[in-house]
Amino acid sequence: MVFGHMFSLLVFVVFLTFSKLSWCSDLRKYPFMMPDIHPYKDDFYVCTSMEMVPEKNFYIVGFQPNATMNVVHHMLLFGCSDIPTKEPYWDCGEMADSEPDGRLTKASPCQPGSHVIYAWARNAKTLQLPEDVGFLVGKDSPIKYLVLQIHYSKKFPSSQTDSSGLFLVYTERPQSKLAAVLLLVAGGRIPPKEITYMDVECRMTENKVLHPFAYRTHTHSLGRVVSGYRVTRENGMNHWHLLGKRDPLTPQMFYPVFDRTPIMQGDKIAARCTMDSSSRDRYTEIGQTNNDEMCNFYLMYYVKDGSPLEMTSCYDMGPPNSDWSKNSDLDHIPHEEASSLY
Template sequence: MFHFNSSPRMANCHMFGIQIFLFISVFIQKTWCTDLKKYPMLMPNIHPYKDEFYVCTPIKIVPDKNFYIVGFEPNATMNVAHHMLLFGCSALASFEEYWDCGEMSQSEPDSKLQKATPCAQGSQVVYAWARNAKPLKLPEDVGFLVGKDTPIKYLVLQIHYTKKFPEGQTDNSGLFLLYTQRPQSKLAAVLLLAAGGRIPPKEITHMDVECKINEDKVLHPFAYRTHTHTLGRVVSGYRVTREEGLDHWHLLGKRDPLTPQMFYPVFDQTPIKQGDKIAARCTMNSATRDRYTDVGPTNNDEMCNFYLMYYVEKGTPLEIASCYDVGPPNYYWRNNDDLNNIPEKEASSLY
């Protein structure tokens, strides 16, 4: 601490102290800034040769070092890419520079590219983007650990192109990853909740999913993201706790999924503990559609996804990376005997 004194000698010492303080501050700031690096995770000028094309490209992480991803900068527009997913993998399904990784690709006769899933083992979502979402910077001291001391040995970028490109036209959409080797004290992860099922024509349909936290972990939620295709109207996610047999539903996030599908700050940062549940609902409106709509990978299908980004202060994130329910007409929150006091109206409306 510096104290004001009017004597020349003390004034000189004071100024010298300020200079030292400023030098140290600038040095620290420069060190932190230069410590942050940017890696281009981009498609290698690929040519989407068919409609509803899912393509993957990988990078191998240096095996004897740890890296912490602390931010994501999209390099894509929604008129080109329908959505992007960044997977962490413990093993690759292909060692090609890029490959066809659509969910339906195994049954298609097309053979221009090798067909494989994004990961052979240890698949987990690290980041997701759609609808011109903005860059994401993680909170201070929070990072996704990849490399030596983690199961994530590879990163795989998947992009979904809805329309094929004209002959000769290529694309290098993707992400810029902000990373550092400076250890972060809080490790980040993403938990994906997804519902399957079938949506009848000309109806409002709820697609529900629930996930119980069985691991002895304390999760600190800080961001959420919603994803549907064209029928989605509202996606909501909750932390559900139980006291004396009654469920209490704490809203984590709620959004119109047709707005930019970026990660937004959660509504409630209260830690999620062992025994708590996380529940999500997608409200789908098929009033103008004359056919049934199944959950699937194409733009003519639907999806119901709620992504919760969280960090842990001790130990490692959850071993599970996703929870799925079969969805309508076979599963709803209301026919789950382990849920009660369901906020039917609140969960299905933006207001």
């Protein structure tokens, strides 16, 4: 491609010559891997980056994980307008440790202007985008860098390193539909010995038509169900259209959405994580370690005209301060459906 990672020009040219995929002559694969990382502490978040060639456009059309859940807790791929450091890799666990430990540069994955492109956990499989759909990076995109973030739950023995990552499937052939990801996040605090609902919703204010095609859920160990909806307003009442629902402890890959009806300006997107702390004697905070929790619903979509949403994520405070029932704009809430797998 195209990306200027850590490879020499010679190796890069040889790779491009032999990496064409058999099913389509203009598709290529690029290996974006950790450069032999040594996770020296528990809950270690590490980032590495690659820079786009500035005078070209590239379209990422598929993701092939090269990782296993017994080594990697999860991976995130960010698209960034700029990055905070040019180090080959850095400590990017913003919430895991408040202070740097002096062994690596500590910084966020991106400077302001980040876009989540892909996420992986629990041995999720390869993702291939629909025909003519791609993530635009490079010349005509705000994405000038890609950053791979990996969370290692446990520190490695002193001599062991890791090079997990992704193979990016890409083309230089323009795609007629541009892909993006909208991330819904609920915060809050989960009390012990209870079933807790963590809710988030956001209104589509931009004049865009979104075509949803995949979703992904993410929690840690307390998650039982994560569901997401497109919410429309008709005849004075809300109508809830299920986009996706999943047990988040199954492979955390992107799955096809249940309803591909376009999402329009004025619609809402809402998500709920049902958390079960019945076996836990303490409060659980939102955070990045295994002792914490997360409530994330990823919606992958494309637009046929123009660019994707400027909004890349939305956030609600979560319990006990915020939930769907406390939002006066939401009615006819499908509590039972949203909180059960059946």
